[in-house]
Amino acid sequence: MSEKNREGKRTARERLAVEREKQKSAEKRRRALIVGASVVCVLGLAAVIGVVAANSGKDKGTKSSGPVVAPSGAQGKDSLAIPVGKDSAKSTLTIWEDFRCPACQAFETTYRSTIHELTDSSQMRVEYHLVRLIDGNLGGTGSLRAGNAAACAQDAGKFRDYHDVLYENQPKETDDAFASNSKLIELAGKVSGLDTATFRTCVNKGNHDSWVDKSNAAFKAGGFTGTPTVILNGKNIYADQTMTPAKLKQLVQQADKG
Known part of the structure; x- marks a missing residue:
């Protein structure tokens, strides 16, 4: 070659x-x-x-002491659910939430108007369970304090309105602003008729602190992995990535028609 x-x-x-x-x-x-x-x-x-919020590491939050006092009208096992809507509704939406949780706020922002529409029309009732995962993960007491204040609002028959105000004014996840009772009372001023001497006493004394802790313990015992956990008629719909407000409405209306 x-x-x-x-x-x-x-x-x-x-x-x-x-x-x-x-x-x-x-x-x-x-x-x-x-x-x-x-x-x-x-x-x-x-x-x-809310995977970050779901990381249920060692609880850094302060544990409450004292008797467990459920808010007025609480229902379900151990009276841990705050109901909104009529008991006769054919669909029940169960929500486990933390007022410091940004994913809970995102869910509320997206689904609130649909949930209000379905509860106001008696097609669905909601059972709210309050937990304090962020207190455990990041420290502080904002989840506990806000949960107690929301329960105090339930005593006054103002839960839903105050619930919405808390999410509309939610601080950053790392900012424990809700740990301040004065801040929570200030926000109560945005709900007509809520800022009363009775409400202030309930908030400042932490009347429902132990109840919030018991609800948080039930959440952990239930094996749930994060907040919000949203269950419609026994099915976890938040895990369904195809879920939308329109689809939720369709499912509820189908159940309502039987």
Whole structure:
């Protein structure tokens, strides 16, 4: 074989090797982009469903002492549920929530008008369970204090309105602003007729602190993994990534028609 032919074959092999390296590099970049996109989607989903809030590590929150006093009208096992809507409704939406939880606020912002519509039309009733995961994860007492204040609002027949005000004025997750009773009483001023001497005493004395702690213990015992946990007629609908307010309304209306 001539030197010229050998040189030509060597050049061809080198070109082929270079081309293969280019293909390998392109494949690595493609895989990196796919993995990167997957991570972004997972992290985005985590932010929405409260995976960070769900991390039920060692409870750093202060434990309450004293008797367990359920708010007026509380229902269910151990009277741990605050009901909104008529008992005769054919659908029941159970919500486990934490007033410091940003994912709970996101859920409220998206679904509130639909939930109000369905409860006001007697097609659905809601059972609210108050927990304090963020107190346990980040420390502080804002979840507890806000939960107690919401229970005090239930005593006054103003739970739903005050519940909505708390989420509309929710501080950043790392800001324990709800630990201040004066802040919670200030927000009560946004609900007509709520800021009374009775309400203030209930908030300042922590009448329902032990009840909130008991609700939090029930949440953990139930094996739930994060807040909000939203269950419609026994089915966890928050885990359904196709769920929308429109779909929730459709499911409730179907149940209402039997």
